[in-house]
Amino acid sequence: MKGYTGKILLVNLSSGDIHDELIPDSIYENFLSGVGLGAYILYNRIPAGADPLGPDNILGFVSGLLTGTPSFVTGRWMAVFKSPLTGGWGDSNCGGTLSPAIKQCGYDGIFFSGISKELVYLYVDNKGAELRSAAHVWGQDAVTAEENLIRENLKKKKPAVAVIGTAGEKVSLISGICNDGGRIAARSGGGAVMGSKRLKAIVLVGSKLIGCQDPQTMKAISQEYASKVRKQNLPAVVSGSFLPLMGKVMGGMKRAAPMDGLISALLLKRWGTIMNNTLGVTSGDSPLKNWGGSVVDYNRSYYKNLNPDRITNVEIKKYHCYSCIIGCGGVVDVSQITHGEFSQTHKPEYETCAAFGGLVMNKDLNEIFYINELLNRAGMDSISAGGTVAFAIECYENGIITKEMTDGLELNWGNAQAIVALLKKMIAREGIGDLLADGVKVASRKLGPQSSLYAVNAGGQEPGMHDSRPDPVLGIHYSADPTPGRHTIGSEQYYDVTHLWEKVSWAPNSGSYVKADENIPSEKVALKSVANSCYKELTDGVGGCMFAMVTGVNHWKLFEWVNAATGWQKTPDEFMVIGKRIQTLRQLFNVKQGIDPMSFKMSSRMAGEPPLLEGPNKGKTVPIEAMMHLHWKAFGWDEQTGIPTQETVTQLGINELCTEKVQ
């Protein structure tokens, strides 16, 4: 074996047919596994104009090429599908324990087409796969359903389960797919696709071995990486109180420079992503008050309540995802906080804290804990839910949504009880919740053009909790990636820590530079964003975690690991061609589905139009259209339209590899 299994499982939910399909080595060598394999399958097999909630959509669960090999931090899985939220390519990414379970069943991916007549789940073990009735778990939240499915399928090995909650069952376009007790592959509306297929869950109980060509070399690389990460520990004297000051210093920097991303592991080990809760507010990274406010609004009297120490003080255990040595996960005790309704919840991620903290002007941390578990169980994307709630509040403030429409809820900034009540309506699709359950773009269309200013989105997807105004390259990825609104694709900050230029011949060396230069469209900035995109697709093709990616190519040695796993002898430049091919195929998917790439341009507020008048992002604007054009040009796509050129398609060999030809 070469890290990958060479096989996928195809399930036709309409006919009930289930069979294996062998995938040639050449596909892995040109697309890797993970999102690359997913792009290859979906681009060729989903017809143009397919209804994302119809039988022609294909939902895939894919593992990474390195998952299960002696590599580290390569345990991510991805859901791939045509997104009902954006109308184009959709993928969402999650950790936990599901990724190796897919390969231990003997497959690199499991793909569902059609729509089941009955409510079903898929069960897979070493002997094969079968559809079973899910009627008894339909209507249960994701955590409860997972527990029940594990209990009824437990023999020798604990099953790994991916499941939708009630939000996915009700086809909320901002619902995701959950695993491991409320972790969620949240973005792009995968939960709605799964719910539309009447597929409640997949239950995986395989135990097949995952092989690779050169395990000794892989282990040596892994041991070196682990040794470095283990040594990164924050001195005990450093508390969360330092973080706002650190953020203020970061936000005021006039210069930037490449940094050593490995060192940031010590912050993740101490706090996880919540290390950005207060730092992000003072630095300008966190969008506040529906992207229209600043730290002047969400000042210290607010953000001090989100000090990450307050969260880790109730942390009862830490955990690592499969193959991870950083370990940013945790479980917190919320039994005293949630009046007994929930006993525990996953430590809320920064995204959730920010979406239900500064974005909606809430300072009640206890309600954030409650919201975290509520949304994890419902299987609803907390980023999109927070963005939608912020939209609703601003509409309420401006009289577009009335108290009559909310059944008496007073949607004021920071009214945490009203926010919780509104979320419950969204999950249940009751009253105004039905209008809001599909995100801001759908809601705005229904409320009328006067609401569009408040519907902050890129291509229909609510953006992540990272402001593009201090990091314009983030804005490029929000707008120009085939999955718009994603904060995990790339940014100037991510680029500066990956150190791609030390291995990839065409990746620009950041060097030390004036920060304001990031706001000037240039070919150098475009090359950085392209390099970042390509490398992120490789990361998603191997099952890598973004937090490992940002420790840098000299530490988390993706290229070397893949060569050792597969026996290939590719150079970093050759790998980046694979990344470019995957990204180009994702873009071609969108073109095939009728997407105008420029329509994914992010909302004007995200670009600083009009600019903020206060705070660290005061006056900052992002010349996003110009940057999108240069990004596309640097990719070898048409500079004006964003459509991959025939020349690029030919260079990448896409027509030779794919059954669907680009004319």
Add this chain to the structure above:
Amino acid sequence: MDIKIRVYAPGFINHDAIDPDGFINLEEGDSLGVLYRKLKVPLPLRPILVCSVNYERAKLSTKLKDGDVVSFLFPISGG
């Protein structure tokens, strides 16, 4: 004799002494404290900046060698 040190320093630290490839020249026997002075790290920040030498915690008195990597803590937001 000159020694060459790789430095990863955040933007608020003076980069004049760091070459475009991220290296700085010191003299053999120089300590981390000498590096801090050369980078003009503000005095109040020196005790609290988290810094490692070859990915191990180091004191200002730690002697540097040719090829050492000095990395300052800098948070990366995301996720």
